[in-house]
Amino acid sequence: MSFTTPTPAPHSSRRKLIGLCQLTSHADPEENYAKVAAMVRRAHAEHPHCRMVFLPEYFDYVAPPGAPAPTFDPDGEYIGKYRALARETGMWLSLGGFHECRGPGLLPFNTHLVINEHGESVACYRKLHLFDLVIPSRGMRVMESERNHPGECLVPPCSTPIGSLGLATCHDVRFAELALWNRSLGAEVLAYGSCFSVPTGIAHWETLLKARAIEVGLPPY
Secondary structure, three states, X not given: OEXXXXXXXXXXXXXXXXXXXXXXXXXXXXXXXXXXXXXXXXXXXXXXXXXXXXXXXXXXXXOOOOOOOOOEOOOOHHHHHHHHHHHHHOOEEEEEEEEEOOOOOOOOEEEEEXXXXXXXXXXXXXXXXXXXXXXXXXXEEEEHHHOOEOOOOOOOOEEEOOEEEEEEEHHHHHOHHHHHHHHHOOOOEEEEEOOOOHHHHHHHHHHHHHHHHHHHOOOEO
């Protein structure tokens, strides 16, 4: 999970605290939820001024090839656990990317959902730019489009306790237009829920984040 965020105004008495939950997701959604719940509750207990917690892309699960791939209704039981967690802790949650059900036989969306402290949906962004990469010389083939359906519309920034939040997901960081569009609509924070590979992360991730931040006039963090 990475993001860019503005420097507090001179009159601000303190920085707004943001919780970043990083986990290695496995194939079991319930096991992953237990990890997330423990981190969110810890943030709530140890940092009472923390108002919002961000989860990475594929916080729900990462399944090996050929393994069962469940999908989830944003208003269903599994995402409902995260809604209940938000109500329990009184904190907003940015669910950085989960497998949203589109119906029987249809590929899911990769959905970034923002939930307020009452467990209500505030914004729902479906990943526009899917990560497809084939490098025959390295035996590398990653085709997100074979597992997910691309999003179909832009989603304007939403108002949150940490400022106006522009939503994106992982590979979206390579496309400056999305960041510029969000910033033009008043986004003060750009969030990129991510599940990045180690080699490409080392080579590109920080550089791309800095580029997006410089382009839109926000400091990278």
